[in-house]
Amino acid sequence: MTTATGTALMIPYTRLGEIDYASLDYDPDKPEPMPDAMEQEPVVQEILGLLGSRFTDFWLRPDNFLSSNTILCYEPGNLNVRVQPDIYLSFGVDQGAIRRRKLYLPWEAGKPPDLALEVASESTSGQDIIAKPRIYAAMGIPEYWRFDPTGGEYHGRALAGGRLLGGEYRPVELTTEPDGILKGYSPVMELSLCWDEGWPRLYDPATGTYLENWRQERARFLAERVRERAAHEAERAELQARIRELETELRQRQSES
Numbered sequence: 001m002t003t004a005t006g007t008a009l010m011i012p013y014t015r016l017g018e019i020d021y022a023s024l025d026y027d028p029d030k031p032e033p034m035p036d037a038m039e040q041e042p043v044v045q046e047i048l049g050l051l052g053s054r055f056t057d058f059w060l061r062p063d064n065f066l067s068s069n070t071i072l073c074y075e076p077g078n079l080n081v082r083v084q085p086d087i088y089l090s091f092g093v094d095q096g097a098i099r100r101r102k103l104y105l106p107w108e109a110g111k112p113p114d115l116a117l118e119v120a121s122e123s124t125s126g127q128d129i130i131a132k133p134r135i136y137a138a139m140g141i142p143e144y145w146r147f148d149p150t151g152g153e154y155h156g157r158a159l160a161g162g163r164l165l166g167g168e169y170r171p172v173e174l175t176t177e178p179d180g181i182l183k184g185y186s187p188v189m190e191l192s193l194c195w196d197e198g199w200p201r202l203y204d205p206a207t208g209t210y211l212e213n214w215r216q217e218r219a220r221f222l223a224e225r226v227r228e229r230a231a232h233e234a235e236r237a238e239l240q241a242r243i244r245e246l247e248t249e250l251r252q253r254q255s256e257s
Contacts, residue, residue, distance in 0.1 A: 010063040011110030013097035021102070025080050040119045043149050043200055044068055044086055047117065050202050051089060053214040054191070058221060065095035065104070065113075072104045072113070074139050079103065083135050088113040089189075112139045114188045120148035120155045129155060133162065133169050143188045144169050149198040158182055159195040 048068055056064045066089050075081035088104075090113040098109055106112040116136050118128040128146055136144045144162045148155040161184040162169025172184045182195040183203060191211070194201040202211040 009092055011093055013094040014108050014110065015097070015101070016105075016108055019079065019101070019103070039149075040086065040121050043119050043147065047087055047119075047147070047200050049214040049218070050200070050211050051087070051189075053217045053221075054189075054202070054211060055089065055091075056095075058218055059095075062094065062096055063092055065090040065093050065098050065109075067104070070104065071102075072106075072139075074106065074112075074135060076105075076107050079105075083132065085113075085116040085132075085136075086119045087117040088141075089115045091188075106139060112141050114141070115143045115145070115186070116141050117145040117147065117193075120146065120150065120153075122154060125154035137164055137168055140164065143186055145184075145186070145193055147193070147195065147200055151195075151198060158198075159184055159193065161186065161193065163187070 048066065051066055052058050055061070056066050059066065066087075068087050069084050071082045071084055072088060073079050073082045082103075090104075090109065090111065093109045093111065098104055101108065104113070116132070118124070118132060120128060133144055142164050144164075146155050146157075146160045148158050151158045159174060159182050161172030161174075163172060164170075172186075174182055174184045176182050180197070181201070183192040184194075185192045185205070189202075190204075190206070192203040192205065194203050194210075203209070204211060
């Protein structure tokens with residue numbers, strides 16, 4: 001299994017024929033609305049921001065794929081057999097090719113996602129607890145997590161994680177800190193997913209710190225990209241000026257000769 005650290009070796013994307021999107025019974029450009037979206041949205045967006053900052057350079061890394069509520073198919077012969085995880089993450093795949101395909105097809109991407117996560121809502125809690133773990137286990141997704149902002153009103157517990165062993169998910173051991181923060185360690189992410197009074201956090205055991213202020217991190221990241229581009233443009237302008245100088249010098253020498 002590809003680890004979360006470093007740049008993974010990218011599995012080549014194998015495109016198997018064309019997809020007649022018009023023949024499918026849904027519009028892949030407009031996935032089905034997420035039930036209880038307003039209730040889930042703040043938590044989903046926070047987790048996406050944390051994971052995007054950590055693993056995808058805010059969706060610029062070509063070898064890691066992170067998505068929310070897009071379509072994950074799991075039966076090659078029928079693309080209408082699908083599921084839409086609230087969040088899923090895959091290491092070492094060609095994220096550009098997957099996005100161009102408009103569907104995550106494990107048999108073309110080369111592997112299933114490494115992690116799926118569902119945020120609790122009233123209308124989806126039964127699927128999150130019963131149906132989805134069976135689907136994800138059959139697909140071979142190594143980890144499945146559930147996060148309930150209510151503290152367990154919908155899922156029965158605030159936080160639950162499972163690691164795939166022998167074809168089924170075995171519960172991840174959770175710990176409760178003195179300040180009440182609930183933690184569960186994810187070997188896939190090499191981080192602990194935390195429930196803090198209904199809010200998601202990620203804890204890095206290697207540094208003993210929480211991942212914080214991903215919005216500031218994103219602003220810093222974008223500022224660095226702007227500086228790099230400006231430096232590149234300045235270097236290019238300097239090179240072009242030098243080329244013009246050499247061309248002028250060459251013409252002068254040719255005229256003198």
